[in-house]
Amino acid sequence: MKISKDKKVFITGCGGMLGKAVYERFSPHCQVLATDIDVNEPWIEYGDVVDFQGILEKACKFKPDLIINLAALTDLEYCEKNPEATWKTNALGAENMALISKRLSVTHIYISTAGIFDGKKEYYNDFDQPNPMSIYAKSKYYGEVLIEKMLDNYFIFRAGWMMGGGYERDKKFINKIFKQILDGKKELCVVEDKLGTPTYTVNFADAMFEIVQTELFGTYNMVCEGGCSRYDVASEFIKLLGLEKEINIKIVNSAFFANEYFGPRPNSEKLLNLKLSARGINFMKDWKKCLADYAESFKPYLETNR
Numbered sequence: 001m002k003i004s005k006d007k008k009v010f011i012t013g014c015g016g017m018l019g020k021a022v023y024e025r026f027s028p029h030c031q032v033l034a035t036d037i038d039v040n041e042p043w044i045e046y047g048d049v050v051d052f053q054g055i056l057e058k059a060c061k062f063k064p065d066l067i068i069n070l071a072a073l074t075d076l077e078y079c080e081k082n083p084e085a086t087w088k089t090n091a092l093g094a095e096n097m098a099l100i101s102k103r104l105s106v107t108h109i110y111i112s113t114a115g116i117f118d119g120k121k122e123y124y125n126d127f128d129q130p131n132p133m134s135i136y137a138k139s140k141y142y143g144e145v146l147i148e149k150m151l152d153n154y155f156i157f158r159a160g161w162m163m164g165g166g167y168e169r170d171k172k173f174i175n176k177i178f179k180q181i182l183d184g185k186k187e188l189c190v191v192e193d194k195l196g197t198p199t200y201t202v203n204f205a206d207a208m209f210e211i212v213q214t215e216l217f218g219t220y221n222m223v224c225e226g227g228c229s230r231y232d233v234a235s236e237f238i239k240l241l242g243l244e245k246e247i248n249i250k251i252v253n254s255a256f257f258a259n260e261y262f263g264p265r266p267n268s269e270k271l272l273n274l275k276l277s278a279r280g281i282n283f284m285k286d287w288k289k290c291l292a293d294y295a296e297s298f299k300p301y302l303e304t305n306r
Contacts, residue, residue: 001065001066001107001212001213001215002213003026003029003030003209003212003213004029004030005029005030005031006030006031007030007031007065007066008030008031008032008033008062008063008064008065008066009026009030009031009032009033009064009065009066009067009068010032010033010035010058010059010062010064010066010067010068011023011026011032011033011034011035011067011068011070012035012036012047012049012055012067012068012069012070012071012093012097013035013036013049013069013070013071013072014034014035014036014044014070015036015037015038015039015040015041015044016036016038016070016072016074016165016169016171017162017164017165017169017170017171017172017201018070018111018159018162018164018165018201018204018205019034019036019044019070020041020164020165020166020169020201021164021165021201021202021204021205022068022070022201022205022208023043024205025202025205025206025208025209026068026205026209027043029209033045033058033062033064035047035055035058036071037071045058049069049071049089049092049093049094049096049097050088050089050092050093050096052096052099055096055097055100056096056100056103059100059104060104063104064104064106065106065107066106066107066108066109066212067097067100067101067104067106067107067108067109068109068208069093069094069097069108069109069110069111070111071089071093071097072089072090072093072111072140073085073086073089073090073136073139074113074136074162074171075136075171076115076134076136076261076263076265077260077261077262077263079134079135079136079139079263080134080135080136080262080263083135086135086136086139087135087139087142089139090136090139090140090142090143091139091142091143091146094110094142094143094146094147095143095146097110098110098143098146098147098150098151098154099150101151101154102150102151106153107153107154107155107212107215107217108147108151108153108154108155109154109155109156109157109208109212110143110144110147110154110155110156110157111156111157111158111159112140112141112143112144112156112157112158112159112219113136113137113140113158113159113160114158114159114160114161114196114197114221114223114266114269114270114271115132115133115134115136115137115140115265115266115269116130116131116132116137116140116141116144116158117130117131117132117266117268117269118131118132118133118266119133119265119266119267119268119269120266120267121268122195122227122268122270123227123268123270123271123272124221124268124269124270124271124272125221125271125272125274125275126158126219126220126221126272126273126274126275127274130144133264133265133266134263134264134265135263136263144156144219148219152217153215153217154217154218155208155211155212155217155218155219155220156218156219156220157204157207157208157211157220157222158219158220158221158222158223158271159199159204159222159223160196160197160198160199160223160224160269160270160271161173161196161197161198161199161233161269162198162199162201163198163199163200163201163290163291163294164200164201164202164204164294165201166297166298167297167298167301173230173233173234174233174237174291174294177190177234177237177238178237178298178301181238181241181243181247181302182301182302182305185247186246186247186248187247187248187249187250188234188238188247188248188249188250189249189250189252189256189257190230190231190234190249190250190251190252191229191230191231191251191252191253191254191256191257192229192230192231192251192252192253193229193253193254193267194229194230194254194265194267194268194269195227195228195229195267195268195269195270196227196228196229196230196268196269196270197223197224197225197226197227197228197269197270197271197287198223198224198228198233198287198290198291199222199223199224199284200224200285200287200290200291200293200294202290202293202294203224203283203284203285203290204222204284206283207222207276207282207283207284208222210281210283211276211281211283214279214281216279216281218275219275220273220275220276221271221272221273221274221275221276222273222276222284223271223273223284224284224285224286224287224290225273225284225285225286225287226286226287226288227268227270228287231249231251233287233291234249235249236288236291237291237295240291240292240295241295241298241299241302
């Protein structure tokens with residue numbers, strides 16, 4: 001599918017961290033209808049993937065050439081405490097959007113996660129067997145299996161530790177660190193026993209835009225290059241903000257956060273972009289370069305709030 005001004009792209013779950021990057025990458029080049037249950041931007045319309053009839057009517061009226069399903073509950077602890085809501089949004093929602101793609105005979109994009117692996121290995125390629133541990137990971141893996149069975153023209157992109165969206169939208173690790181800095185913390189407790197591959201929303205959206213046009217359908221690991229620990233990410237971020245002399249990072253193990261982060265997490269979520277690289281379509285950059293780009297967006301807040 002060649003993306004052009006006459007093509008229509010229907011995006012669900014566009015109000016989150018990744019949604020902004022995807023909308024900004026696609027909207028200059030084609031007609032985009034962005035939906036979410038959280039209408040937090042003027043360019044977003046209300047749309048709930050759990051409501052099959054409602055989202056079907058919206059999609060049929062728009063007549064898309066491509067459906068991108070970004071809708072998901074991603075907070076592991078929320079998902080563990082609210083399994084029914086998680087299965088509805090992440091699994092039933094994925095099923096609903098796949099059914100709509102099939103009915104309309106359009107290309108489908110689904111976002112999965114490195115969390116579907118059990119972390120017993122250090123690195124996982126696209127062909128390794130998933131063994132999800134958490135409710136979140138199980139619900140996302142269900143979406144993968146279902147789409148592979150139901151559809152032919154699909155892309156499943158597995159993301160790693162997501163970073164992006166900026167101070168206003170980022171609900172993940174980078175912004176949690178940044179908010180502690182704004183609160184005046186001089187010592188941050190960070191784990192070193194959890195490994196992964198950061199994934200920058202802007203880079204991810206860029207890669208998605210390029211790869212969908214190749215029609216090399218399938219399931220892909222798609223993360224920034226280079227694995228690391230949470231400690232590595234926090235250290236690099238603080239250095240990029242120029243605060244390495246002001247702020248000390250204390251290394252702790254995961255047991256330190258056992259009450260706060262009780263959802264089961266793999267020890268390693270490091271992914272290798274084996275298929276993307278082999279097919280010559282690996283557009284993902286080094287995680288440190290991406291973090292340097294992302295860190296720039298936090299500097300204005302640092303200057304005005306400290």
